Amino acid sequence: MPQVGIVMGSDSDMPIMKKAADVLKELGISFDMHIISAHREPDEFFAFARGAEEKGYKVIIAGAGMAAHLPGMCAAIFPLPVIGIPMHTTSLGGRDSLYSIVQMPSGIPVATVAINGGQNAGLLAAKILATSDAELLQKLKDYSASMKDAVVAKDARLKEVGYEAY
Numbered sequence: 001m002p003q004v005g006i007v008m009g010s011d012s013d014m015p016i017m018k019k020a021a022d023v024l025k026e027l028g029i030s031f032d033m034h035i036i037s038a039h040r041e042p043d044e045f046f047a048f049a050r051g052a053e054e055k056g057y058k059v060i061i062a063g064a065g066m067a068a069h070l071p072g073m074c075a076a077i078f079p080l081p082v083i084g085i086p087m088h089t090t091s092l093g094g095r096d097s098l099y100s101i102v103q104m105p106s107g108i109p110v111a112t113v114a115i116n117g118g119q120n121a122g123l124l125a126a127k128i129l130a131t132s133d134a135e136l137l138q139k140l141k142d143y144s145a146s147m148k149d150a151v152v153a154k155d156a157r158l159k160e161v162g163y164e165a166y
């Protein structure tokens, strides 16, 4: 059973949603992915959201842009955590998506990551699952350690070659 459901409002969101999927894959977390538009196909959306708990999802990652109602409506129906990813938009720079997702009314939270924050959405889902999974928690600690090592290596290279050659 997939532990995480990834859903996006359009295939145009895929380059960002792929980053969340890549993190889950790297950490060995099972997931499935869907393109479902809450606005363009409301019946399909409701079927997805109503069936999500039964499917075994522990977390939903939902990405959408513009008047981005998909994450909030998932949270209105699905009783477990929903992480929202606001898509960058050409007209309003993603502020439209961000405000649509983050400004939820009391009682219906959506954990909103940065505009285009696909990687952090994947990591946040992993951290939620790691609260009850010691093996996954260790993988997340290793992931953080490798990020630190990468920065240390960059600093060492800067010292070695100088800023002009870097």
Ligand code: RP5
Residues within 6 Å of the ligand: 008, 009, 010, 011, 012, 013, 037, 063, 064, 065, 066, 087
């Ligand atoms: C939203 O509208 C989608 O999540 C997407 O970010 C945006 C634009 O969709 P397309 O017109 O590219 O299909 O529903």
